[in-house]
Amino acid sequence: MAAENLPSEFDVVILGTGLAESIVAAACSRVGQRVLHVDRRSYYAGNWASFTFNSLLTWIQEYNNASHIEETAHDWSSLIEEGEETICLSSTDSAISNLQVFCYASQEEEAEEEEATKTAGASNTTEEESGGGSGCTTETTDAPTGNAQELSDVDAPTGNAQELSDVDAPTGNAQELSESPEKLTTETPEQVVETEQEGPKGSQSIPSPSESQSEPVRKKITYAQLLKEGRRFNIDLVSKLMYSRGPLVDLLIKSNVSRYAEFKNLTRILTYRDGRVEQVPCSRADVFASKQLSVVEKRMLMKFLTFCLDYQDQPQEYQAFAERPFSEFLHTQKLTDNLRHFLHHSIAMVKEDTPTEEGLASTRHFLRCLGRYGNTPFLFPLYGLGEIPQCFCRMSAVFGGIYCLRHSIQGLVIDKDNKCKAVIDSRGLRISCSHFVMEDGYVGEGQKTRATPTRSISRVVLITDGSVLPSESEQQVSLVSIPPVEPGGPVARLVELCSSTQTCIPGTYLVHLTCQSVGSAYQDLSPVVTRLFQTPESQDQEGRPSVLWCMYFNMADSSAVEGASYDLPSNVHVCSGPDASLGHQHPIALAESIFQKILPDEEFCPPAPNPEDIIYDGDNTSSTGGLEEEAERQGEGEREEQKEGEGEREEQKEGEGEREEQKEGEEGREPQEKDGEEEREQETVESRANSVWFPHWDLGMDPMLTPTVLEQRTALPTILLGNHRGMMGEKGCPR
Structure with missing residues (x-):
């Protein structure tokens, strides 16, 4: 307005x-x-x-400009009555500090790769025309056809926020942030084609030069491409996840606000240990399918997780450690170092000095959230x-x-x-x-x-070209717990988002790193970034994903x-x-x-x-003419009922003759009717036995779900919470 x-x-x-x-x-x-x-x-x-990439660059520029704005005095004497006073509010936002931006993606690589592709295509064409080719055709991956000349005027940032503030980008607005998921999903291109081709098992032959040239080449993501497809990013200033049995999910379902959004499962929980990233078994199925744990460790872990679910009924087991650290309690449970690490950092997700009772409560909450909407306890909203x-x-x-x-x-x-x-x-x-x-x-x-506490959060947002733990599927949403790099340092939390969350373009991942601040965000998190990713500061990190662009900043925690x-x-x-x-x-x-x-x-x-249940004022008939029409309709209904009554009396007379005939055939039909009733009862029992009640699936589905229907519905790529009879954009639900 x-x-x-x-x-x-x-x-x-x-x-x-x-x-x-x-x-x-x-x-x-x-x-x-x-x-x-x-x-x-x-x-x-x-x-x-959440910002698109272009809007985030504008936000960075506005942040730099806002730091030079000074408070101005106001004269409100004409608006104030006798006996009233005024309180001035702050006009500057000091929640964000220590903002630093680095860009490692090159602009020149795009032109070089295009030239190399043209050269390779020309050589293959010459080879085929001369008849010396092997018959293989050159395959290329789908990539944006950006004009390098057109983007050459954009200066790629060299590592600080001041340089990035000069990049012109469209101003972000509410329309960008609230576009319809259905509209944006249709614009998602196909995923980049895998470059590795496996030959027949047992084959050790080396491909000829012509064959190697015909293999599809996966192009590197350049800064020009990030700018061109920047609207397809949705970069959050805050990194959080939704517990499937947490207060936010409960509120979304209760208020019916969940109709406006869609969600995806977190697909895996990882941890960083001994210089490598490992997957953490959380559910019963994960524990028994894990190849990282021995049979004895699997039994230990299942026994402890079962205890955590009902720990309040067994106070004698932990009462002596109620005020002592959770890590000390884990040492008394005859658990291996591997299991203690998983439980402390990836399941309970608590600090070193967290009391035992709080650690057990966190573990129980984690386990209770498993299985409600998937094999992990977390959800993430599409578009950030x-x-x-x-x-x-x-x-x-x-x-x-x-x-x-x-x-x-x-x-x-x-x-x-x-x-x-x-x-x-x-x-x-x-x-x-x-x-x-x-x-x-x-x-x-x-x-x-x-004196308010000076607590703050250290954050870094990364755009990378690969996952911290590659797998067969590129569409993984991961949570990684990272213990302190140095004793007494902060515990870092990493959330890695793939393109199916509608937060980044195919071929890239959006990574959020968060920890409690000790120094600046760069001081706290750059050591973690150099260990997990390839940057100019990294050493011996071949095989790690490369950082294309990153932004460090601190956010006040009040x-x-x-x-x-x-x-x-x-x-x-x-x-x-x-x-x-x-x-x-x-x-x-x-x-x-x-x-x-x-x-x-x-x-x-x-x-x-729900929108379709809302009755608008224009739908009600409150005029005199409407009442007269109502009376006429009632009169017509009464006359129709009288005619029906006369017909019913005639049918009763005919029915008396029919009943006499039915008595003659009742003796022969009674055995057949009894057999038919027994068959129908048996079918009803079998149908009820084949239906399963799933009280924890609050997804707007029918409560009685057959196993087949359940399997089909759980395979959906997104999750709808609550009773979804209306979606964003319908009547009464503005975008």
């Missing part, structure tokens, strides 16, 4: 479109509150956003995590919420009772409200009463800051940004607590009706 046409009064005004703010907006709109939701940025989700806040914004918009991007709130109006009575927006308009919710980045220094740390009125609520945990427990709990403070007697995010 245009800012000049905004109403002057709302129940709730929300500043910032992060995950917690968006959930509060959806919950308030759902129960009938008038909600105004604004953001000074030009895109949704704030620090939870930035889709989740947008889903809740869509729900808020459906129920009357008003949205304004590139629009901000600059000040609060406080009355004599120390309540926020109104807000002043960036256009100098006064808007009355009962409650105000804002992102913590807008809180000025003058409103912070306590999840530990309490509301009492701010000197603000009681009807002003502050939402913290992303935290360092893997799941979404904190933002969901924060959003629910804020909603309960605003509306303590209302249900939090009740289920929304």
